[in-house]
Amino acid sequence: MNFTMPNLLPAYPEICLLIMVSVVLVVDLFLPERLRYVTYALTQLTLAGCALLTLNVAYLTEGQVAYTFSNMFVADLMAHALKLGAYIAVSTTLVYSRAYLADRGLWKGEFFALVLFALMGMMVMISANHFLTLYLGLELLSLSLYALVALNRDSALSTEAAMKYFVLGALASGLLLYGMSMIYGATGTLDISQVAKSIATAHPNKTVLTFGLVFLVSGMAFKLGVVPFHMWIPDVYHGAPTAMTLLIGSAPKLAAFAMAMRLLVNGLLDLAVDWQQMLVIMSVLSMALGNLAAIAQTNIKRMLAYSTISHMGFMLLGLLAGVVNGNWLNAADAYSAAMFYVVVYVLTTLGSFGMVMLLSRAGFEAENLDDFKGLNARNPWYAFIMLLLMFSLAGVPPTVGFYAKLSVLQPLLAADMAWLAVAAVLFSLIGAFYYLRIVKLMYFDAPTDTAPIKPNLDMSVLISVNGLAVLALGIMPQSLMALCYFSIKSL
Amino acid sequence: MNIEAIVFYLFAAILLIAALRVITARNPVHAALFLVLAFFTAAAIWMLLRAEFLAIVLVLVYVGAVMVLFLFVVMMLDINLDRLREGFWSYLPLGATVGVLMVIEMVLVLGGKYFGAEQLPSPADPGPGYSNTKELGRLLYTDYVYPFELAAVILLVAIVAAIALTIRRRRDTKHQNPAQQVMVKRADRVRLVSMPSEKKGG
Incomplete structure (x- = not known):
């Protein structure tokens, strides 16, 4: 029996996280209610430790692609960058959620454990090089998120949202698995790099491959939440406690992007002609439905949910512009634009749901558009931050949302898909209406609610940094763009 | 017909009869017991196919755990058979x-x-001393150790989630603290009241 020890170095962040989740789980058992901040501090320390380890791995592997665990795990620059993004998003989520959850009796030990498990699922997805690990990471993430949504079990709305999320999520996992099994049947392997090799050299049965691809793309679309697989998004975003909505809406989008890259680009690039058509349809439908339905919403969480659908549709434009007529010179530009778009979207979403939580207080949910009325009169600084975030979502310069949209449109034009670019711009214009409506409500309407806004110091500092980052990155987007470009280049 | 085929047909016949009895037995406890027999015979057939690991798992998990629970449920619930047979x-x-x-x-x-x-040609005879439990274990703990650990983490999430979603600290339960019960002193329970004696028939 010969057994070579797998190289554990590339997986250090995951291993550290697993150990620390167990520590958090056990330590929290022995802590009384008033010492809950110890668990919180441990969780934040874990995130910082994982970030350091990820940087360390990136340094030690010198940016080279490292495979381990019999090629099931891959650590490349894209994985490192997306993991760092996920740590920052989760850490910010925890800071924003602290007061909100404490007011609602949800500031419990299980919350931290489940959040860290969800993060672990994302990391596994980001680093997956095998259908099996990709699926297990997805399940780890989804199961933790279902539980988090249902954590507020006395609320009928949350329970309903969790049930819908669970049932539809299970269906999506089924679709994904079915697609994977078809691709396995055609190529005889589950290893993503082997799948690519087999398609390029062995010419497996095209019908079976395309059949599997349809299911694979459908399952992925479910997780991204693009039309026609978007039904769960508004209900879950609305029903879940806002802290959980923030968690679902931010970091998992990075993991879903990584999943799309690993499956479609790393594995099935030779089938690009087939999956690009599907992405075109989903992208146009998402932008149309997302932007039009968002106008009709009076609840800001539902509005942001529809805005998510339209933004994910926009992101798909970047993914589908990569290959033109079997020629992938355009690919690095297009995929890095999509990655830039996702990162910017996550940054902005963090801030906007953070503002919803900032305006909420014990016994009051600031989830209606009317709750933003006259925010400028109540607190000009937070109104300004919200203005920046809404401008960024709408794509108004000089915020970073403008560059995100621009960088996706450029490869689209280079790929001779001008009609798609025109459609994207038109739908973004429609979308600008409901973002600017919030700005109008904040600046030109009289406040209906005059309670003072008193956030914790850490939250108010972080949300200011978050809003200003949207502006600063809009003025100097080069560094983030370069990071995305080199990440995609390393694939 | 060699001995292997005879044994196979014997087991197959028992399996079919047991499966039929599961749906025809009037008494639900009998039906559950016939299901145990069906599982057991299926395990024996797997053994004939040299899949001893699956056979062991079937007996351990289904017969040992699932069916016992099933029997408990059947015995505890008062099922009205006539209602079930309606329609x-x-x-x-x-x-x-x-x-x-x-x-x-x-x-x-x-x-x-x-x-x-x-x-699907039958696999070559692996020779004596071959254990598919051992081979499965070898694969699971070497090549597939990463997904194996991930599956374990998913189970842990399931435990945490199930407890977080269902545990309720009810105020009205009359639970006992054994430590307190052991530590109790006579003085805590009995109060001696000295009263002046009274005359009979006063």
């Missing part, structure tokens, strides 16, 4: 259609030229 004839056409469809599908798959028995 047998009205469900029969649909049930029969589904059954016939399943048989046709199995024939199509197993008899087809892609998946038929001749397409």
Whole structure:
């Protein structure tokens, strides 16, 4: 029996996280209610430790692609960058959620454990090089998120949202698995790099491959939440406690992007002609439905949910512009634009749901558009931050949302898909209406609610940094763009 | 016919009879016990196919754990059999259609030229001393150690989530603290009241 020890170095962040989740789980058992901040501090320390380890791995592997665990795990620059993004998003989520959850009796030990498990699922997805690990990471993430949504079990709305999320999520996992099994049947392997090799050299049965691809793309679309697989998004975003909505809406989008890259680009690039058509349809439908339905919403969480659908549709434009007529010179530009778009979207979403939580207080949910009325009169600084975030979502310069949209449109034009670019711009214009409506409500309407806004110091500092980052990155987007470009280049 | 075939047909016959009795037995406890017999015989057939790991797992998990729970449930619930048997004839056409469809599908798959028995040659005799439990374990703990650990983490999430979602600290439960009960002193429970003695018939 010969057994070579797998190289554990590339997986250090995951291993550290697993150990620390167990520590958090056990330590929290022995802590009384008033010492809950110890668990919180441990969780934040874990995130910082994982970030350091990820940087360390990136340094030690010198940016080279490292495979381990019999090629099931891959650590490349894209994985490192997306993991760092996920740590920052989760850490910010925890800071924003602290007061909100404490007011609602949800500031419990299980919350931290489940959040860290969800993060672990994302990391596994980001680093997956095998259908099996990709699926297990997805399940780890989804199961933790279902539980988090249902954590507020006395609320009928949350329970309903969790049930819908669970049932539809299970269906999506089924679709994904079915697609994977078809691709396995055609190529005889589950290893993503082997799948690519087999398609390029062995010419497996095209019908079976395309059949599997349809299911694979459908399952992925479910997780991204693009039309026609978007039904769960508004209900879950609305029903879940806002802290959980923030968690679902931010970091998992990075993991879903990584999943799309690993499956479609790393594995099935030779089938690009087939999956690009599907992405075109989903992208146009998402932008149309997302932007039009968002106008009709009076609840800001539902509005942001529809805005998510339209933004994910926009992101798909970047993914589908990569290959033109079997020629992938355009690919690095297009995929890095999509990655830039996702990162910017996550940054902005963090801030906007953070503002919803900032305006909420014990016994009051600031989830209606009317709750933003006259925010400028109540607190000009937070109104300004919200203005920046809404401008960024709408794509108004000089915020970073403008560059995100621009960088996706450029490869689209280079790929001779001008009609798609025109459609994207038109739908973004429609979308600008409901973002600017919030700005109008904040600046030109009289406040209906005059309670003072008193956030914790850490939250108010972080949300200011978050809003200003949207502006600063809009003025100097080069560094983030370069990071995305080199990440995609390393694939 | 060699001894292996005879044993196979014997087990197959027992399996079929047991499975039939599961749905025809009037007493639900009998039905559950016949299901145990069916599982056990299926495990024996797997053993004939040299899949001893699956056979052991079937006995341990299904017979040992699932069916015992099932029996508990059946015994604890007072099931009205006549109510269950109502509508047998009205469900029969649909049930029969589904059954016939399943048989046709199995024939199509197993008899087809892609998946038929001749397409799947029996594996070579691995020789004496070969243990498929050992081989499975070797693969699981070497090549597939990463997904294996991930599956374990998913189970941990399931435990945490199930407890977080269902545990309730109810105020009205009359639970006891054994430590307190042991530590109790006489003075805590009995109060001696000295009263002046009274005269009888006063």
